[in-house]
Structure formats: C-alpha cells, structure tokens
Amino acid sequence: MSATSEVIARAHVTHFFMNIPRCLNRPSRVKGRLNLTRAGGPWQGSLRNYSELTPVSCLCRDEHRRYIAASDTKTYREAMSTFLYELGRWSFRHHTRVIVAWFVIVLVGAGAAAGLGDGTRNQFDIPGTEANDAFAGLARTFPELSGVTAYVVVAAPEGSSMTSATSRRLVEQTVERIDDVKGVGSATSPYDEMVRSIAISPDEKAAQVQVQLEGKLEDVTPRIKSDLQGTAEPLEKAGYDVAFGGDAFTNMGPRLSITEIIGVIVAFIVLYRMFRSLRTAVMP
Secondary structure: OOHHHHHHHHHHHHOOOOOOOOOOOOOOEOOOOEEEEEOOEEEEEOOOEHHHHHHHHHHHOOOOOOEEEEOOOOEEEEOOOHHHHHHHHHHHHOHHHHHHHHHHHHHHHHHHHHHHOOOOOOOOOOOOOHHHHHHHHHHHHOHHHOOOEEEEEEEOOOOOOOOOHHHHHHHHHHHHHHHOOOOEEEEEOOOOOOOHHHHEOOOOOEEEEEEEEOOOHHHOOHHHHHHHHHOOHHHHHOOOEEEEEOHHHOOOOOOOOHHHHHHHHHHHHHHHHHHOOHHHHHOO
C-alpha cells in the first residue's frame, strides 16, 4: 500500500478527516492536517487536494450510507436528506449566484408590495349595524364632525386657575393658532358657553380644547401633529402643562413588546449554539 493510501485509510477509519465531501471526484482544498503514528515512529502528513484521494474514492460511494463531515467534532454523520445536502453543497459552491438571487427576490417582493398593495387600513365597520348607520348619518348631516378628533388639555401652574384673565387669553390665542393649522376643521374653546361646564374641571385647574380634524385617521400626517403641538409653545413657556390626545395622536403602528424581544434573544442563543458561528446565527 502506498503512503498516500495508508494515510487516507487511517484517516477514514479513525475519523480524523475534516470536511470530506460525499464524492471525492473533484479537486478541492482540504481543511485540516493529519497527525498519524505508524510502526516506524511519528509521521505527519498534509494532503493538498482531493486529486490525491482518487485511489480510495470508492470509500465515499457506499450505496447504503451517505455521510456528511462535521468539522466541529471531526466525525461523519448520517445525512437526513440527500436533497438538502445536495442543495446546500450547490449553494455553497455557487454562493455568489445564491446571494444575488436572494437580493433580486427581495427587491421584486418589495416592489410588488409597494406597487400592488393599497397599504394598511385603520378603519373597521360592519354594514347593516345601528352604530354603522349612525356614523354614516352623522357624516351626511354634519360632515365637519365626522372626522378625526383630538384634544388639548391645559393645566394651570401653581397658584393660578384656568378661569383667570391670563389663562383665558393664552388659551384663546392657542385656539386661534390651532384653527390656522392646515388639516384642522375646527377648534372649540373651553370658554364657549355650550361646553364650558364639561371643558373646565370643577376645581378650575384644567381645561380641554376639542379639535376636529378633516379627513380620516390615515390622512393625519406627522406634519399635522407637529403643527398642532407647536401651537402650545406660548402656554408651555408661561408655565402651563399641555398634553395632546385623542384619535389623531393614537399610535397605530406596530410595537415590539418585551415578550418578542426575549424571543429574539432566545432564538439567537439557540442558533449560535447550533451553528457555532456568530455570522451564521445573525444571517436572515
């Protein structure tokens, strides 16, 4: 037996080979170094490519069992699926094509979603119900009151009240600025006699300005919200506490809860322990 065949046979029997493929009929670099011992004393051998393995390539052509080399344990493991193994090997050998293909798929999918989809909707209605008919009638009779609402709550500073002349002047000026904001249908002052009893708190420490916006909830842009909040700057500089609320300031976007964050961390730990590679664990 030649020296090369002896090295290969011992590597196969003792499972010291790393990353040996199922079929050895193509030249490829070997990752690893063999440290073997024979009768004549210690012997170290290094094989440069698989072309030297052709004398014993039949060892990997067993029709009954197929093996995949596990580089971390330096042992052969039985393949669960020949198709997946072949697919993985082909993807590795043609990694540039695979990466480019995935980028193309992502771009096509994103373009189709942006061009063909009509976006998300925040409205839900059930035709034929009394509530739905009431809202439809309100939109026909009072279209200015059928849009999105917002509220501005103003709290007086210590030692003052919302019924004082200074507070009334500042709030009235704020209401005028709100009326001038693009996208606002109307703003109701808390000092209006029709709403005074419910717009000002019994202790006269807080007052509420009701704002009616034009259009639907999806028509309320971040610019409109920013302009509304900017109208309260004089009140805040004077020491008043101002808070905005209502449907217009409801956050309808997706949120990442603590449960999902923990799930992502656990999934990362599992992937890292399984693949033993940080780069592989974070890949999508």
